[in-house]
Amino acid sequence: MTEAVLAIRDLRLAFGSRRSQSAVLHGISLHVRAGEKVALVGESGSGKSVTARLAMGLLQESPKVHATGSIRFDGIEAIDGGPEIARRRGNRVAMIFQDPTSALNPTFRIRGQFRDVLRSGGRRISVADADARAEAALAEVSIPDLKRALDSYAFQLSGGMNQRVMIAMALANRPALLIADEPGTALDVTVQAQTLALMHDLTEKRGTAVLLISHNLGVVREFADRVYVIYRGRIVEHGTTAQLFRDPLHPYTRALLAAIPKISGGGLPDLPERSPDFESPMITHEGCGEPQGFSA
């Protein structure tokens, strides 16, 4: 069994001032091994996006964020954020966002932003080298006119094109882990499928681990090797994609799976807002425990 790239242990998070806090995560544990594709599935507000952002150390700066537990990534502890994880952002770990067009700065060309991506973590790289690498990265995501794309602003490119640019930026520094937060949800379904397939192929080819954050079970089923189901700040079920879809055991997972709309009709099945059953203990499928004595 390969070592975990990312290992989150008993992650708890509360937002608020010192006096009044509201708990958001109640002890999340999950891990992603090198080259593995893991999905974190849940509805909006379940805590999946903040988990991803905590893992990258993006929230800890705020005095209103109180996180405890452990986030091991790439040999360091990132639970408190700090310069070590900051230095790894953009090169050891990268992120892809919901809406690629709004995730690119509208007042700068792609070229300049790409240069700064390549310089992340304090890398020194000449302008010429950076541009050459940016072009190579864009070529890998099948962007036809490289120079034109680099000299464009995000609002001049289509959503699908921007998503390719984002994927190229994410993978340009060969990260060990790619966090995809509802990638392309803002795009139309065909483009979303295309770019997901592209992301799948490229990460597969390079052995990049992926943590896919999604509420779309169809996407998860096609993309992930292993799935965590998160509900109201807790992991409720964990198994391989095959196990989970064949034999969902937790009442919440069953409800979630039942809520996939079917072409055969019958409208959108209801997912009950809350049910006491959903609070039942976590279910771990066979062979899917959290690694003990890990050293990520």
Added chain:
Amino acid sequence: MILKSTLRRIGAALIVMIGISMLIFAIARVMPGDPARIALGPNATAEQVAALRFERHLDASLPVQYFEFLKALSRGDLGRSLYTNRPVTTDIAQFLPATLELVVVSAIIMVLIGLPLGIMSAHFRGRVPDHLGRLIALIGVCTPAFVWGVILQLFFGYFWPIFPIEGRLLETTPVPQGPTGFYLIDSLATGNVSTFFDALHHLILPALALAMSGLGQTARLTRANMIDVYDKPYVEMERAYGFKPFRIATRYAFRPAFIPTLTILGLEFAAMLGNAFLVEKVFGWPGLSRYGVEVIIRKDLDAIVGTVLIIAAAFLIMNIVVDILVGFINPRIRLAAGKG
């Protein structure tokens, strides 16, 4: 196409100028008091006053007077001041450079201090440097320019007298001769470094006093706009991709925030032309604002119209410059203009 939109703006500005000229022309003439009597003083005879009224077409109807005014204007003639008895253009040419120099230096101070202050506040949002920056900005905005003038004079001219408190130059310093009337530029152009530093020395306090309110406004706007930008997904992307926080603050979050700030900055700059009067009064600065008020009190018709038109023109020119700059730094406008 930038040229085309600029031409359109200049056209609009000319129309505004015509409107302003009509308005100020009429207002100056309906003010109570006989300008000829005021100019000649109480000892003048009724015949002298009547002669002056006739000479200046003051007995003609308003449209006729306005037509005469336009006819003269087409020759570049703004009429004669009843008070100084010189062409208004000569008076303006004498007083305008001093005001413009003061306002331009103030604007530079406003930008050089206001923008970094706002960037610092936004970057350290909610922490000590932010609170400090906001306090400075608020005090700057709340205190009128002439009060700043008095405060600065008191502290840096009296308690700790390191700056002169009056005039543009020491009496012993020869006035630099040059085409611009800006002492800083003219003295440098003639290679007279000591005059340059003397002029700068005299400029700092009044320019700072005049800059304070715009400076505070600039800092507050920059902060507010940058904080909006910090919540945008692209700033999260930049952080997630390891862009340095300082670089985000000074470049990636600053530029989108600067676009709306710049528009207001232009207006602040123009407002300085008006605010300059009190500062000029406090610092004995021989500028146009002071001249403008003197001529209004004396109901010096041609001088009033001329002064107002020059200030309006400066306002409009500033607006056009800002529009062009906004178009230049905002790629959406620039590229849309390029297409159409």
